[in-house]
Every structure is written in structure tokens, then in C-alpha cells.
Amino acid sequence: MSYTKGFNSFYTVPGEVESMNCKVCGAVCEVKRSVFGATSWAEAAAKSGHVHDHFYCSHSGRRWHEQALELVEQMVLSPSKRLRELMWQDLLDLLKENGIDTVPELPK
Numbered sequence: 001m002s003y004t005k006g007f008n009s010f011y012t013v014p015g016e017v018e019s020m021n022c023k024v025c026g027a028v029c030e031v032k033r034s035v036f037g038a039t040s041w042a043e044a045a046a047k048s049g050h051v052h053d054h055f056y057c058s059h060s061g062r063r064w065h066e067q068a069l070e071l072v073e074q075m076v077l078s079p080s081k082r083l084r085e086l087m088w089q090d091l092l093d094l095l096k097e098n099g100i101d102t103v104p105e106l107p108k
Helices: 041-045 063-077 081-097
Strands: 009-012 030-037 050-056
Antiparallel strands (some): 009 050
């Protein structure tokens, strides 16, 4: 499974958030509540962690979702409004081709 924090994987204070949507495909995320573990590289390196809720997209790891993730990441990085609009259309086409009817939030 491939998760990218802030796009298809989210950590919150236990019980603080009811539900979240994937920023890649718009799907309602799965959630594991009150899990103990690292939520950052620094915590993992220190072999520490804390209790948190972990929201994640069930489509993560699928080839089309990885391609969609790459489009979203490039949209965030691109300084060009026109390129972002073209990538947005590519993203919508990709989601539709894979049976996803939800529309994610437009990345900023």
C-alpha cells in the first residue's frame, strides 16, 4: 500500500474528525481509530509515536490511483494555471475511466 500524507493518508487526534475524503479521488476514507504509532519521519526514526486516528483511501496502491496521485502532486507544484487546468481534466478523465463518480477538491 502506498500512502502520501496529506493526499490519501491523514492523521488526526482520536475522535476529533468524523470522516475525511481522499484528496486524490474524492472517495470517503477508511479509518482506523485510536491506533498507536508514528505519524512522521521524525517519530519513526526516534521509534516513538502517539495515539491517533488514521484515515486512508481504500484505492491507494492501485495503478490508476498512483497515476492520479502523481497528477495531483504535479498540479500543486505547477506554477502554470493552464497546465493545472489540463492536468485537472486528465485527473477527471482518469477517475471516470475507473468508475469514480466523486470529484476531489481542486488542489491549491
